[in-house]
Amino acid sequence: MKLLDCTIRDGGYYTNWDFDQNLIKEYAITMENLPIDYIEVGYRSIALEGYYGKYFYCPIYVLEELKKLMPSKKMVIILNEKDIRSEHLEDLLSPIKPFISLVRIAVDPKNIERAIILAKSVKKLGFELAFNVMYMSNWKTNASFLDSLKKLDNTLDFFYMVDSYGGILPSETKEIINLVKSKTRIPLGFHGHDNLHMGLINTITALDEGCVIVDSTITGMGRGAGNLKTELLLTYLESKGKLTFDFNQLASLVSKFEKLKLTHNWGANLPYMFSGAHSLPQKDVMDWIGTNRYSLSSILNALNNKKLTLDDNIKLPLFNSSKTYTKAIIVGGGESLNYSKKAIHRLLELNENIALINVGLKSVRTFSNVKNDKFICLVGVENEEDIISITSNETNTKLIYSPFPRTMGTSISNQAVKSLSSELNSISFTSSPNDSPFTLAAQLSIDLNVKEVFLAGFDGYNTTINKNQSLLEKENQNIINDLGSKTNLFSLTPTKYDNIKLLSIFSLLK
Numbered sequence: 001m002k003l004l005d006c007t008i009r010d011g012g013y014y015t016n017w018d019f020d021q022n023l024i025k026e027y028a029i030t031m032e033n034l035p036i037d038y039i040e041v042g043y044r045s046i047a048l049e050g051y052y053g054k055y056f057y058c059p060i061y062v063l064e065e066l067k068k069l070m071p072s073k074k075m076v077i078i079l080n081e082k083d084i085r086s087e088h089l090e091d092l093l094s095p096i097k098p099f100i101s102l103v104r105i106a107v108d109p110k111n112i113e114r115a116i117i118l119a120k121s122v123k124k125l126g127f128e129l130a131f132n133v134m135y136m137s138n139w140k141t142n143a144s145f146l147d148s149l150k151k152l153d154n155t156l157d158f159f160y161m162v163d164s165y166g167g168i169l170p171s172e173t174k175e176i177i178n179l180v181k182s183k184t185r186i187p188l189g190f191h192g193h194d195n196l197h198m199g200l201i202n203t204i205t206a207l208d209e210g211c212v213i214v215d216s217t218i219t220g221m222g223r224g225a226g227n228l229k230t231e232l233l234l235t236y237l238e239s240k241g242k243l244t245f246d247f248n249q250l251a252s253l254v255s256k257f258e259k260l261k262l263t264h265n266w267g268a269n270l271p272y273m274f275s276g277a278h279s280l281p282q283k284d285v286m287d288w289i290g291t292n293r294y295s296l297s298s299i300l301n302a303l304n305n306k307k308l309t310l311d312d313n314i315k316l317p318l319f320n321s322s323k324t325y326t327k328a329i330i331v332g333g334g335e336s337l338n339y340s341k342k343a344i345h346r347l348l349e350l351n352e353n354i355a356l357i358n359v360g361l362k363s364v365r366t367f368s369n370v371k372n373d374k375f376i377c378l379v380g381v382e383n384e385e386d387i388i389s390i391t392s393n394e395t396n397t398k399l400i401y402s403p404f405p406r407t408m409g410t411s412i413s414n415q416a417v418k419s420l421s422s423e424l425n426s427i428s429f430t431s432s433p434n435d436s437p438f439t440l441a442a443q444l445s446i447d448l449n450v451k452e453v454f455l456a457g458f459d460g461y462n463t464t465i466n467k468n469q470s471l472l473e474k475e476n477q478n479i480i481n482d483l484g485s486k487t488n489l490f491s492l493t494p495t496k497y498d499n500i501k502l503l504s505i506f507s508l509l510k
Helices: 007-015 021-032 060-069 086-096 109-123 136-141 143-152 170-181 199-208 230-239 247-264 270-277 282-291 296-308 337-350 384-391 415-419 437-447 467-484
Strands: 002-005 038-043 074-080 100-107 128-133 158-163 188-192 213-216 327-331 354-359 374-378 397-401 421-423 452-456 488-491
Touching (some): 002 230, 007 038, 038 100, 060 086, 086 109, 136 158, 170 188, 199 230, 397 437, 415 421, 437 467
Parallel strands (some): 002 213, 074 100, 188 213, 374 397, 397 421
């Protein structure tokens, strides 16, 4: 039995492969003292467009530093087969031979023939070699893939089965392992995701069925719902007398990662459970949750539509307004609203012909009692009780949805909510995503023939937190650029965004 910890590599999906160096140092020192055989420290990659952090590329000096901290461990890097070809290997792998023992290759089954060619080239360089082959829950119906495994005999040291969706049960784990055993003599490994909290029992089953190496990560940190927790696996194995270790040192490391989890919030939740149970890609779930744009109900609705192969659930009446406005305020959710909301109230009271356009539900209650016409831009399935409580005493509020079909689908069960709802005909001013509520708000202001658009609460994101916030900031900047070419655009509150005129809300009041 061999254990492999891949916290840095798999956890990098949440940190964009950047980690605090003090945390990495403690991680490496702890790994050196735990009964773990292999430590996967990241990807080794060719240069790709966009920013990816240190452990996505694993420069030589990084590997040298890590090896000094855990000299007795076999260090591992992984190659993403979709990006790497044989001609890249000399530059990627030859310089790191002093530090890396095992090279793993992440493989989509549909690319198995191409991956075999890559594997033979890697093996010639003298590394231990493993395949991490995805989507094992689909292999039973993929005879051509299974038959190709015989071509890998005498090439791989380990053949890893990856439960990509995190949805298989122990009986299926046993069935698929025995199916693979009938096709190849390569020693088998198992990498389990934890969408249905089956990571531990599936890993135990895999070991019982003859797998010789299994994966885990500290606190389960990993893409989507994450993986089997290293601390859980070690605790189980210790209880069975299979190994011993210092619980205190492990506990110290776990506590550090638990603090990191408060920022990035990995682990199984209801959407991940649904995607696992129905073998749906968790990349979509991770992206949807990361943007903090969609409600839990929206994500579940989108996943269910994927399962049913539906583009959307209902078509709404097209928005058509006979009324136009010279000015509109588009309200975001930034902290600057906390000290400007009274001033915005006052400005709206002075000019009831200003349209108030809300980007989602977040700030609607802040302006619940104004008499101006109000629009709430929505992109998914919202809590209808919240909408009813917000609009029950108002006749001047309309709910605006993106054009049909919507990415997240649409589910409206309450007739009162449905009567307030309509959809835009199209998004014509920008190429930014249709399912951004800011895109909707901007298009709505154009459809209403607004000449002056004021933004409030568009502070900008702290892009050092995670990749998703950086992407959202770029998306919002693109919308601002495109909207500014159609209207006179101002920000009434402080903002980090460019190409927008600052006009203090207080300067418009007497």
